Amino acid sequence: MKRLLSLYGIAFFAFVYAPILLVVLFSFNANPINMMIWDGFTLDWYRLIFGMETSVTESSTYIDTTPQLYSAVRVSFTVALTTTAISTVFGTILALAVARYRFRLAGLYRALLMVPMIMPDIVLGIALLIFFITIGMNLSMGTIIIGHCTFLISYVFVTVSTRLAQLDLSVEEASADLGASPFQTFRKVTLPSIAPGVMGGGLLAFIISMDDLVITYFIAGTGNTTLPIHIWGMLRRGIKPEINAIATLLLLFSIAVAALGLYLRSRQK
């Protein structure tokens, strides 16, 4: 029984990781027609996405999409960084207010802040689209940022709240008793102790914003393609080997960010 379970466990991890590893493997396959047949190791697909000359670029049907890719990366980073900044500040403020002040609406806040997290993203996407058009706001990078913040504030709120719940209130009280102003107490006592939660929430917001497809799809308008939408567009035009290379690079990036999060968490313990 035990051996059967271990065997299953290995199969489970194979199911989880094999598809991803397949993409990485194919990104180095020289065969331009059939990815399934190994035709030797190549870095051509990586050279191709960075606009360098390869065997494919000489063909007459080749269209250089490097500028679009660069633009998509730029839009994605701008959106994700701005979104992370706004939602981290707002989420942290809300978490502090709900945890540290006793007020009548605290329970309501806690409940309502759960709503964005369980809202199906297509519903939020179309609701935002209708809203922006109705109030006459042009779809732009700004609308993408607003759209991402509406649900990422909740993620930061939850992460910081979890951290606040583990903290000892008496340290803050001691600081106030010893004559520190509320701002001093916040800066010297509260903020350092919630820092891991704030950073964890911010990192989560960054990753989700970088990866969001559905909400961005509805409110991006034309000319503000983010990286996931760019890849989706490429996919719809046909399966090409260079998608493997872009996917692999994106994969490396997400794993690096996730590992950074884990590292920060382990250091603060």
Add this chain to the structure above:
Amino acid sequence: MKLSDRKTWNLRALLAAPTAFLLIFFFGPLLIMVVYSFLTPGIYGGVDWTFSHLNYGRILGWADTKYEKFDPVFLWIFLRSLRLAALTVLTCVLVSYPAAFWISRMPKARRNMAIFLVTLPFFVSLIVRLFAWVLILRPTGFLNQGLMGLGLTSEPLEFLYTDFAVIVGMTYVFIPFMFLPLYASIEKLDSSQIEASMDLGATRFQTFRKVVLPATLPGIIGGSVITFIPSLGNFIVPSVLGGAKVVMIGNLIEQQFLSARNWPFGSALAMLVMAAVLCLLLAQLKLARTTEERA
């Protein structure tokens, strides 16, 4: 008195910006969507500001005008989405449960590593993960090449653009959602209870059904709810892996907004999804209350 006054002011100043932001940009849009679902679609896209219940009538059965006619296909697509979401939840449970059980019996250091490895794909771009499945399932893909190599089939089978592909894709994407709540409840399982049950002569199956399953039910329910909600309204997985053949309610909503340009009808369809989600959450709440009362 003074101190508490200042506290209230601090609080108001703190809450003002985020509260205003969420009221305007989260609850505002939802409200407008509800309003739109009761308006008349304009002839050239856009919307006429006159009340209409026919958007719901088209879905549920009472609309019979020339342009707004009841068509059972909408309800049928909705039911099919419910079915696909339910099947996704079922596969997620079946795939994750033994794995969560296996990991919960590991030594602590390895356990943490294993949990990290299960959740890591959640951080990997969704579109990359779905692309991987396109490579596996398409006619010249990995799975077909493997099956033909083994001589199990002489020509490629159609995996891509089927219900099967959509369920596999959604299962793959939502495994972390199911795994974590499952693991949390399995880890709390008291192994002495299992031993007692076995010592008293229960078979493995009886022990599982009478001891293990009831104790881990909260995890199964929690995981099922948070897997079901994003599955039901999903439109990326069916558009990448289901193509035009597997249309879910999410694809239907998308069409109303980006090609048919009938926003009121699209809003009504979205309200249908919201209603289903709400019913599910209420049922979960009620279930949690009754189990609490029993305990």
